[in-house]
Amino acid sequence: MRFLITAGPTREPIDPIRYLSNRSSGKMGYAIAAAALEAGHDVTLISGPVNLDPPHGAQFICVSTGDEMFDAIDRQLRSCDVLVMCAAVADYKPKNISPEKIKKRDTNFSLELIPTRDILASFSKQDRQFLLVGFAAETNDVEENAQKKLRDKNCDLIVANEVSRANSGMESDENEVTILFRNGEKKKISRAPKKNIARELVKIISNMREKCLTKKK
């Protein structure tokens, strides 16, 4: 099976030295890539800027902005069986990028932001051959918000996690997730190292993809 996995944050430039980004470390996406390789799958990992070494054996594509991530996925998508959108794509970007460093002033300063393209939502609209897995990092009403994303972004399953706790989610080595399926079923994976969560996720995703293929035959 061929896994296309995105990981890490994106960076949206403000000027030549500043950008808008988030705290994603990339650890969860890299762990999923490693677990998929370990299970014998082919893996392409598309990553935003992180401080991690790509897992040995993965095809690795490094990107910076959300638009670059979209283009990289678009080029790889036709030959993949599963797209795992683990990346924390920035939701907004500056309307204008200053070609020169913006000078400090004594007065207030506002930046006009525009929404970035929702990568997951745009790929879910096409008639697809691949299984689409989304992530939902939430600070409140985790399951309700994730359920809404599952529907709105038309994913096959969504992995929800709470990111307000210090020992779970963003930047942490551990995570605790709930997987929501389209038929209303859900499965909770209790707090564990991201490596273990990733192995469990890869098992669930590949079984589900296998079932879809059997049904189509």
Ligand code: C5P
């Ligand atoms: O809406 P929210 O950002 O919480 O949704 C999270 C899911 O959507 C993740 O799977 C993330 O990779 C994806 N996403 C995206 N493009 C964006 C924002 C989020 O693909 N611009």
